[in-house]
Each structure stands twice: as structure tokens, then as C-alpha cells.
Amino acid sequence: MVEANIKIIESLKEFLEISSTDPEIRELMTYHQKDFSRQRKLPLEHIAGLIVNMPKRSLSIEIQEFFNSLGKGKQASTKGAFSQQRTKLQPHFFHLWNHWLVRSYYKYYGIKVKRWRGFRLQAVDGSTTYLLNKKEVIDYFGTQDNQHGSTPMARIMQIQDILNDITVWGGIYPIKISEQAIMAKQVSRLYEDSLTLFDRAYPSYTLMYLLLNQETPRHFVMRCKVSFNAEVKQFLQSGKSSKIIELKPSQKAITDIREHGYRITADTTIKVRMIKIKLNSGETEVLLTSLYDEKLFTIADMKYLYGLRWRIETTYNKQKNQQQMEQFSGHRVICIQQDYAAGLLVANLQSIIEKQCTNYLSKINAKRKYQYHINRNISWACLKNEIVKLFLHHHPEKILLQLQLSFQRNIEPLRPGRQYPRITKAKRIHGKYQTFTNYKRAI
Numbered sequence: 001m002v003e004a005n006i007k008i009i010e011s012l013k014e015f016l017e018i019s020s021t022d023p024e025i026r027e028l029m030t031y032h033q034k035d036f037s038r039q040r041k042l043p044l045e046h047i048a049g050l051i052v053n054m055p056k057r058s059l060s061i062e063i064q065e066f067f068n069s070l071g072k073g074k075q076a077s078t079k080g081a082f083s084q085q086r087t088k089l090q091p092h093f094f095h096l097w098n099h100w101l102v103r104s105y106y107k108y109y110g111i112k113v114k115r116w117r118g119f120r121l122q123a124v125d126g127s128t129t130y131l132l133n134k135k136e137v138i139d140y141f142g143t144q145d146n147q148h149g150s151t152p153m154a155r156i157m158q159i160q161d162i163l164n165d166i167t168v169w170g171g172i173y174p175i176k177i178s179e180q181a182i183m184a185k186q187v188s189r190l191y192e193d194s195l196t197l198f199d200r201a202y203p204s205y206t207l208m209y210l211l212l213n214q215e216t217p218r219h220f221v222m223r224c225k226v227s228f229n230a231e232v233k234q235f236l237q238s239g240k241s242s243k244i245i246e247l248k249p250s251q252k253a254i255t256d257i258r259e260h261g262y263r264i265t266a267d268t269t270i271k272v273r274m275i276k277i278k279l280n281s282g283e284t285e286v287l288l289t290s291l292y293d294e295k296l297f298t299i300a301d302m303k304y305l306y307g308l309r310w311r312i313e314t315t316y317n318k319q320k321n322q323q324q325m326e327q328f329s330g331h332r333v334i335c336i337q338q339d340y341a342a343g344l345l346v347a348n349l350q351s352i353i354e355k356q357c358t359n360y361l362s363k364i365n366a367k368r369k370y371q372y373h374i375n376r377n378i379s380w381a382c383l384k385n386e387i388v389k390l391f392l393h394h395h396p397e398k399i400l401l402q403l404q405l406s407f408q409r410n411i412e413p414l415r416p417g418r419q420y421p422r423i424t425k426a427k428r429i430h431g432k433y434q435t436f437t438n439y440k441r442a443i
Contacts, residue, residue: 001355002400004108009396011104015097016391018046029096041077043087048093050082052342054380054443055329059083060327062329064262069385070392087334094341095171102168103349112161116305119195119219123312124202126179129172130326131336133193142175154336154379156246157182158344159189162197162311165351172340180204184260185213190218195291195308198222203288205253209270210260214291221289221305232274232286242294274280277303319347322377324443348388350379351424356404361411371411381442384404 019029019218020036020043027033038051046066055062059079064403113231115121127442129142131137143150158170169189173182179201187210190196196211196218203224211218226236233247240260246269249257257264275287277299287306291297319325323346328339353372366370384401390396 006397007108008104014398015100042357047086052186053388056324056327091337091341098345120162120191122194123160123162123197123309125312128153134331160312170344178290192216195219200225205249205258216427219290224286224288233418235274275302280293353403357408370409372413374407375410375412377442378410379407384422
């Protein structure tokens with residue numbers, strides 16, 4: 001896997017070089033034609049490197065350590081210069097860079113990419129992130145309001161390849177835009193050979209119609225509420241475990257679908273299979289899917305598949321609690337957008353470097369009682385100030401191997417079945433830092 005990762009890094013370096021040196025491409029990544037056209041202390045590649053280096057502390061310290069890691073400590077810029085220069089770089093630069101990584105991953109890993117029955121298994125989910133209480137930020141992203149007050153927040157949406165731990169796409173939006181509205185516009189981003197899992201916030205005639213009416217239909221498995229519609233209610237009362245039905249649109253669905261460029265009538269139907277699943281808790285859930293073949297895709301298969309959706313939840317946990325997604329390096333909207341998009345790239349890099357440790361972990365696990373895995377919290381610290389060298393040095397293979405060894409030195413066991421009662425503690429309201437008994441920040 002080292003060989004594949006070297007090719008991925010070389011591809012990412014090529015993207016950075018083209019963006020920095022080609023005037024036409026650079027113009028697409030910046031706001032003005034002359035941005036980054038002159039050689040300064042902070043060219044485009046240094047700005048990009050600083051942002052992907054996860055600057056969570058004082059900017060003065062982060063900038064000095066960044067230049068020290070490049071062997072250019074005496075050439076370090078001021079934090080004011082960095083803050084000014086970064087506003088020239090559009091956030092979509094990092095989204096495109098991550099897209100370049102994802103495309104390279106599937107290309108160079110080839111048959112090593114994990115699939116389920118030939119499908120790329122993806123999960124879609126949204127979350128929220130707390131923001132800085134600044135007027136510019138609130139005006140753009142909005143607030144979450146309740147009886148206790150207003151909190152600046154943003155909406156996050158991501159598509160995750162859950163078998164390979166790769167974030168295929170992600171976006172940060174104003175909080176008032178719903179997850180369903182965002183996803184309806186992102187259907188075309190789903191791969192033609194994908195099977196996508198959705199939780200019960202997503203089922204609607206509109207989304208299922210859009211998925212099924214692409215040039216190549218996009219397959220899906222969705223959990224729906226037991227009160228989703230009359231057909232689902234009747235299905236729950238029946239003795240059947242699987243049933244194929246034809247759904248008709250409501251007037252709202254007809255209007256919504258027209259906004260996406262399709263014209264349908266009240267008689268336009270879509271075919272959906274309903275599946276009844278009994279959970280370990282005794283609760284019954286209903287899944288909706290486009291996998292119609294009951295023999296090829298059994299009820300046990302569907303239960304197993306939907307259980308895998310939880311992995312996108314653990315991805316958000318990793319991003320928020322280890323990668324510190326909500327610790328932004330600037331107070332402006334563009335800084336928040338840059339940090340979020342750069343974070344996706346770094347998370348994917350961490351994931352592909354972790355794959356280099358597969359053989360080592362297999363040997364360890366063959367001799368030990370528990371299955372061991374990489375301590376991801378520590379892996380972020382290993383990446384700090386090293387990740388930039390992958391793109392700005394000439395020999396990334398040496399750095400990749402060093403990072404692999406650092407990852408392998410920090411492993412921890414997975415103890416199945418461990419459960420502890422959740423104890424709710426009152427948080428300290430004032431003060432910048434909180435101490436946890438079982439977790440310390442690594443970056």
C-alpha cells in the first residue's frame with residue numbers, strides 16, 4: 001500500500017504545483033487575477049500547507065513551527081501577513097484537492113478497494129458545528145435558536161465510503177438549509193456503482209425519485225419512520241417481512257421535483273421495496289431500498305448493511321473530538337470554510353497512511369487476545385508538521401514510512417462488549433479549557 005500512497009501523494013503534489021504555477025488554473029483558485037502571481041514569503045503552496053497543518057493553537061506559534069519544519073525558521077512571516085494572504089485562496093481549492101485525493105485513491109488502490117457485492121458502500125449524514133460568535137459569521141451561517149438563546153452554528157453534510165474510511169465529499173452550509181435539500185442537489189455526486197445508506201431523516205418521494213432517475217440509477221437503503229406513509233403503516237401491521245410497492249407523489253413532491261428539472265404528474269410512480277427488521281432492543285424498523293431481489297439481497301443482508309451506517313457517525317466523532325473540527329484558525333467565514341475543507345483532506349490522508357499499517361496489525365493481532373488498531377488521537381499529533389513535508393519535499397516515500405512507524409508505535413486494543421453507564425456531569429460554564437479523565441488533546 002506504500003506504493004499506492006506514494007502515487008497518491010505525487011498526484012496531490014502535482015495538483016498543488018499546477019495550482020501555484022499555471023496562471024489560468026491559479027486564477028480559478030483565487031479571487032483576483034494577480035493573487036499569488038509574485039514570489040513572497042507566503043506563496044500559494046505555503047498558505048495551503050499552513051492551513052492543512054491543522055493550526056489549532058496561537059497563529060504565531062503555528063507559523064513559526066511551520067517554517068521550522070521546512071528548515072526556513074528565519075523566513076517565518078507574521079500572523080498578520082498570513083491572515084491577509086489566506087483570504088486570496090478560495091475554499092473550493094481544498095475541496096478540489098480532496099476530490100483529487102479521492103479519485104487517486106480509487107485509481108491506485110484498484111482491486112484493494114473494499115466493496116460489498118461489487119458496490120462502493122457509502123453513507124450520507126449531516127451534523128452541526130459550533131461557530132464563533134462574530135457578526136460576519138452569524139450573518140452568513142445563522143444561529144440555532146431555542147428558549148435559552150441563540151447559538152451560531154453551521155450545517156455539515158458528508159458522503160463517506162464506510163468500508164474504506166474515505167470522505168468522498170463534504171460541505172459546510174448555513175444552519176437553516178436542511179440536510180434533505182442539500183442531499184437532493186448532491187445526488188449526481190454518488191458513484192454509478194455505489195450503494196448509499198440513509199437514516200430516517202432522509203426518506204422522501206423526491207429523493208428516491210432523483211436517485212432512481214439518474215442516467216444510471218443510484219441504489220439506496222433508507223430507514224424510514226414507522227409513520228412515513230399509509231403503505232408503511234399497513235406493512236407494519238401485516239405478517240410480511242418484505243414487500244415491493246409503487247409510490248405516488250404528493251403535490252409538494254411534484255413541485256420539488258420540478259425545481260430539479262423533472263416534470264412528473266400525480267400518477268408518476270416509483271418502485272420501492274419495504275423490509276421489516278427486528279432490532280436486538282425489540283424495536284421494529286422499516287427499510288426502503290431499490291434492491292428488489294429478495295433472494296439476492298436477503299433481510300439479513302439488509303440488517304447487516306444498515307448496521308454499517310454507524311461508521312459515518314464515528315467519522316464525525318473523529319473529526320470533532322480528535323481532529324478538533326470546531327477549533328477554527330480564523331474568525332471570518334472564509335477561514336471557517338477553508339479549515340473545514342482542509343480538514344477533509346487531512347482526515348483522508350490519515351486514513352490512507354493508516355492502511356500502510358495493515359500487515360503490521362495483522363501480525364500483532366494473530367498473537368494477542370484482543371484486536372488492536374491505530375490510536376487515531378495520537379496519529380493526528382504524528383501528522384502535525386510532517387504532513388506539509390509530503391507536498392513540499394522531494395522524497396515523500398521517506399516521510400510516509402516515518403509516519404507509518406509512528407502510527408505503529410501507538411496502538412490500542414478493541415475490547416468488544418464494553419459498556420459503561422452514561423454519567424451526565426455539569427460542565428464548567430466559564431474558562432477556556434476543560435479536563436477529561438480519559439482523553440487529552442493531541443494537536
